[in-house]
Amino acid sequence: MNDTFKALSDPTRRQIIQxxxxxxxxxxxxxxxxxxxxxxxxxxxxxxKNAKLVQDERQGQSIIYSLNTTVIQEALGxxxxxxxxxGEDEK
Amino acid sequence: MNDTFKALSDPTRRQIIQxxxxxxxxxxxxxxxxxxxxxxxxxxxxxxKNAKLVQDERQGQSIIYSLNTTVIQEALGxxxxxxxxxGEDEK
DNA sequence: ACTTTATTTAGATGATTATCTAAATATCAA
DNA sequence: TTGATATTTAGATAATCATCTAAATAAAGT
Numbered sequence: 735m736n737d738t739f740k741a742l743s744d745p746t747r748r749q750i751i752q753x754x755x756x757x758x759x760x761x762x763x764x765x766x767x768x769x770x771x772x773x774x775x776x777x778x779x780x781x782x783k784n785a786k787l788v789q790d791e792r793q794g795q796s797i798i799y800s801l802n803t804t805v806i807q808e809a810l811g812x813x814x815x816x817x818x819x820x821g822e823d824e825k
Numbered sequence: 826m827n828d829t830f831k832a833l834s835d836p837t838r839r840q841i842i843q844x845x846x847x848x849x850x851x852x853x854x855x856x857x858x859x860x861x862x863x864x865x866x867x868x869x870x871x872x873x874k875n876a877k878l879v880q881d882e883r884q885g886q887s888i889i890y891s892l893n894t895t896v897i898q899e900a901l902g903x904x905x906x907x908x909x910x911x912g913e914d915e916k
Numbered sequence: 917a918c919t920t921t922a923t924t925t926a927g928a929t930g931a932t933t934a935t936c937t938a939a940a941t942a943t944c945a946a
Numbered sequence: 947t948t949g950a951t952a953t954t955t956a957g958a959t960a961a962t963c964a965t966c967t968a969a970a971t972a973a974a975g976t
Contacts, residue, residue, distance in 0.1 A: 835933090835934080837934085861934085861935070861936090862935075862936060862937080864935085864936075864937080864938095865934070865935055865936075868933095868934075868935085869934085883942090883943090885943065885944070886942080886943050886944060887943095
């Protein structure tokens with residue numbers, strides 16, 4: 735869970751996730767959307783991958799990244815928990 | 826929004842939020858729950874406050890912290906957006 | 917076997933961050 | 947106003963992080 739929040743704390747990585755929400759994209763396509771270098775994007779993708787927020791699959795020369803909504807659902811669950819009734823678990 | 830995610834990227838701060846979910850607490854009470862120094866907790870509280878995730882109110886000698894669920898709801902909205910239908914906004 | 921294209925790895929650097937101790941501020945009580 | 951309690955501010959430090967350039971790896975085409 736900590737990896738998830740850490741990964742999401744960077745705005746570039748959140749934008750990457752937003753891109754992948756629309757459609758799967760190669761590392762290069764993703765990098766095109768940003769003004770930072772490809773190695774930097776690659777680094778961000780590694781962090782997202784370690785957090786299991788994205789998956790990658792080689793397709794010929796390209797590596798296609800896609801969103802893993804499972805982990806996003808888990809994070810969403812954390813927020814739902816924070817909105818539960820105050821002190822609900824005290825009994 | 827970035828402040829929110831940045832604030833939530835630290836495990837101590839997330840724990841503080843979980844504590845405040847149960848009940849309002851003074852800075853001292855919060856600090857008791859952790860093994861780090863009071864100034865460090867104070868620093869974390871400042872970050873949470875800047876992100877508007879918590880509110881504070883002086884009550885005598887103590888300063889009582891409470892959760893602001895509005896911002897949590899907004900963050901929850903972000904996650905919901907990431908789970909929407911793929912490419913839903915293309916039309 | 918080369919060359920091109922796509923991506924990652926390595927190594928370095930500057931910025932941000934979490935933490936600490938010591939000192940300052942604020943409130944209350946005697 | 948002095949003393950005790952609660953909290954924050956200041957300043958320092960070590961660790962983490964985002965970024966870069968240069969080099970390495972991998973696949974595909976000629």
